Amino acid sequence: VQLQASGGGLVQAGGSLRLSCAASERTFSNYIMGWFRQAPGKEREFVTAITWGGDTYYADSVKGRFAISRDNAKYTVYLQMNSLKPEDTAVYYCAAKRARRLVTSRPEDYAYWGQGTLVTVSS
Numbered sequence: 001v002q003l004q005a006s007g008g009g010l011v012q013a014g015g016s017l018r019l020s021c022a023a024s025e026r027t028f029s030n031y032i033m034g035w036f037r038q039a040p041g042k043e044r045e046f047v048t049a050i051t052w053g054g055d056t057y058y059a060d061s062v063k064g065r066f067a068i069s070r071d072n073a074k075y076t077v078y079l080q081m082n083s084l085k086p087e088d089t090a091v092y093y094c095a096a097k098r099a100r101r102l103v104t105s106r107p108e109d110y111a112y113w114g115q116g117t118l119v120t121v122s123s
Contacts, residue, residue: 001025001112005094008117011084015121019079021094021114026075032097033070033077036107037090037119044093046105050077057103062088084121091116 007019021033034049048058048068056068065084070077077094095110097103 001028001031001096003094003096003112003114005092005114005117007079008092008119010120010122013084013086013121013123015084016080016082017084017119018081019092019094019117019119021077021079023075023077023096025096028075029072030098030100031112032099032101032103033068034095034097034103034110035068035077035079035092036095036110037088037092038116039087039090042090044107046107047092048079049097049103049105051103052100055101055103057105059105081119084119086121086123089119089121091118093117 002024035047038044050068067080094114096112097110
């Protein structure tokens with residue numbers, strides 16, 4: 001499956017952005033979709049994931065501020081980011097794991113990756 005992420009940009013602290021990730025695969029519903037991020041000099045970290053059925057999981061650092069959703073008919077997953085902080089600055093990657101329910105937070109469990117989109121939050 002090919003993934004195409006978009007929607008990154010520059011925003012002031014406290015602002016919002018919405019990222020999108022379009023998948024090429026018609027069996028999109030067979031995949032858990034996730035978002036990861038990588039800040040300069042840091043390892044890639046889990047942000048959030050969503051199952052086919054809509055169960056969602058979040059890293060503690062983004063709970064209450066970020067929301068993941070998916071439109072299975074459009075093969076697209078979204079990440080709504082609110083109350084952004086400078087520490088949210090990173091390249092954000094969407095990823096797909098061929099499973100329907102077992103969500104994991106390890107990057108190595110996700111076989112397919114988008115190209116990344118840069119989110120910069122200024123203070």
